[in-house]
Amino acid sequence: MKLKLLTLLFMLSGICGVQAQKMSRLKQAALKEAAALEPQVTKLSQELWNYSETALKEAKSAKLLIDVLKKEGFKLEENVAGMPTAFVATFGSGKPVIGILAEFDALPGVGNEPVPYKKKRADGVMSGQGCGHNLFGSASVNAAIALKRTMSKRKIKGTIKLFGTPAEETVVGKVYMAKDGVFNGLDAVIEWHPATTNGVNFGKSLAMNNFEVEFFGQSAHGAADPWNGRSALDGVEMMNYGVNLMREHVYPTTRIHYVIPNGGGAPNVVPDYAKVWYFVRDTSRANVEKFYQRIQQIAKGASIATNTTYKLRLITGVHSYNRNEPMMKAIEQNIMLVGTPKFTTEEQAWGKQLQKAAGKKELGFKTDIKKMPKDWKKVLPSGGSTDVAEVSFITPTAGFGVATAPFGVPWHSWATSSSHGTSAGYRGALVATKVLTLTGIDLLTDRKLLEAAKADFKKSTGGKAYKSPLPVDQKVILPKQK
Ligand SMILES: [Zn+2]
Known part of the structure; x- marks a missing residue:
């Protein structure tokens, strides 16, 4: 019996060795x-x-x-x-x-x-x-x-x-x-x-939302009849001002950056179109969502204040x-x-x-x-x-x-x-x-x-299913092929 057990142990260790x-x-x-x-x-x-x-x-x-x-x-x-x-x-x-x-x-x-x-x-x-x-x-x-x-x-x-x-x-x-x-x-x-x-x-990588906001106004001569104009650039500037005030009230992990790809063509023409492009980032997806919501409110406020209209488009978003x-x-x-x-x-x-x-x-x-x-x-x-x-x-x-x-x-x-x-x-x-x-x-x-x-x-x-940061029906925008 003892011998059999020993043989078995030897065989088992042999198998393990072979597997390794x-x-x-x-x-x-x-x-x-x-x-x-x-x-x-x-x-x-x-x-x-x-x-x-x-x-x-x-x-x-x-x-x-x-x-x-x-x-x-x-x-x-x-x-x-x-x-x-x-x-x-x-x-x-x-x-x-x-x-x-x-x-x-x-x-x-x-x-x-x-x-x-x-x-x-x-x-x-x-x-x-x-x-x-x-x-x-x-x-x-x-x-x-x-x-x-x-x-x-x-x-x-x-x-x-x-x-x-x-x-x-x-x-x-x-x-x-x-x-x-x-x-x-x-x-x-x-x-x-x-x-x-x-x-x-x-x-850690940062969660992010990448979005652009377009403002639409009314062009006019910058000096001759500015009262006929409504500046889309004012909309962008007002929005950025609001976001920059918000900066003091975000988390240390939050990062917000923007550029103005379109800000008008010449100083003597009231811009009827302007665009600002934003990234909002944080280590947590929930914080990105939170400040994205606030920025959407700021964009709305900026359009009211400057008598312009606006369109916000979420380009992409990711988790951390x-x-x-x-x-x-x-x-x-x-x-x-x-x-x-x-x-x-x-x-x-x-x-x-x-x-x-x-x-x-x-x-x-x-x-x-x-x-x-x-x-x-x-x-x-x-x-x-x-x-x-x-x-x-x-x-x-x-x-x-x-x-x-x-x-x-x-x-x-x-x-x-x-x-x-x-x-x-x-x-x-x-x-x-x-x-x-x-x-x-x-x-x-x-x-x-x-x-x-x-x-x-x-x-x-936490066993939660994945949820895309993008709206369900959003489609990829393909670039123009050369
Ligand atoms: Zn890479």
């Missing part, structure tokens, strides 16, 4: 698949950089990624949520369903040759990958492919969904996809973002990123397994030149890992907003950053556009491909991780 080994072998195999995709990671990164298409005009970029995924055997849904450049690529069947986000849009006006100083692109393209979405799109698509190949060879059950999400820079793509239920039915979503540091993302601790921990472990980009001496020298040109300390690219602090929930918000936040309120979501630009150079600038079109940027994208692939394997095969992620999600959302 198998697990690591599986991850090794997945990593190999990802590494083998290096030429394609570079190629797609480069082509998306060449295109550098801005929000909702990413026709060539979307087609490039769609074609690669189709060729690989993914099932494609195109023209999703009313956006011709939004798509979903699916492989496999059944649970779990793991999503990967891929962005690819560029920023207007920041295009630069891939050189360590400011120089307009020789091909005349003015837009640029100042946020590195060329690398984002390439790495995510390649990770989906590495996962698909590993799943096929190792007969792993489940579904991979690659989401082609356009117009992140205008905080639009995922907002409308979320509103249309495109992210429903997922078990978890992973994402990454180019950065100047390496590590899992733990900071809902972080998922079990997934963050899994990602951090995978970053440690993969390691940070191994920049060459030439690449580091190039990075220092770029930093010098941008007036920053010549420190090169970061190669250390910024660890997630224990009290990460207390870290102050970074200030930006992202439409990934919408996904994070629908399903457990987590992401990370990889150094793709030298430390300290201004983001969304000519400098980052340049770096994201070089071998150093592509090196970062390859690391991201690998980390996404390993985390995908974890989520597909580690039931405990997925359960923990779901429990954490339920706790943070």
